[in-house]
């Protein structure tokens with residue numbers, strides 16, 4: 001198959017149709033990404049905030065360059081009752097600036113994800129308990145590495161996407177499943193422990 005692909009690429013050239021078999025192309029993690037700013041950010045129409053949000057801000061919508069769709073079905077239990085709720089529905093104590101979540105209403109599941117401040121745009125994909133724990137534990141290596149590098153998170157994510165060979169817009173802890181968390185965590189842990197200063201080839205591109 002590899003030989004066929006190589007021959008095919010040789011014959012056809014590096015066309016768009018060959019992208020999915022080009023080993024140099026970043027891999028698609030499968031997370032749906034809508035690129036570009038939410039059209040509501042520039043619409044004339046009055047912004048309607050879905051309950052229980054008090055408002056939605058155009059300025060905040062504009063900050064989100066790539067977004068994932070609002071979840072309507074839970075990928076873990078298949079429940080189609082996913083609802084925007086206040087933090088206090090899940091947490092005993094509320095913290096953060098924008099205290100809302102998308103929550104799978106199947107009580108046995110309870111997957112959830114946060115929301116970009118002053119918008120109704122999810123921060124990523126729904127996470128069940130195992131995914132939340134994997135995101136938290138592995139992200140801590142990333143954060144320790146970024147702190148040591150004194151590196152901005154945008155640059156850090158760009159570096160990580162290259163290390164993982166995934167699309168940059170899909171490279172965020174809130175979009176990772178358990179496997180991707182473990183892969184990303186292992187990369188960050190190894191870099192942290194070997195003590196070398198990172199020199200990602202695209203640091204200049206990220207500025």
Ligand SMILES: [Zn+2]
Nearest residue numbers: 074077104109
């Ligand atoms: Zn669920």
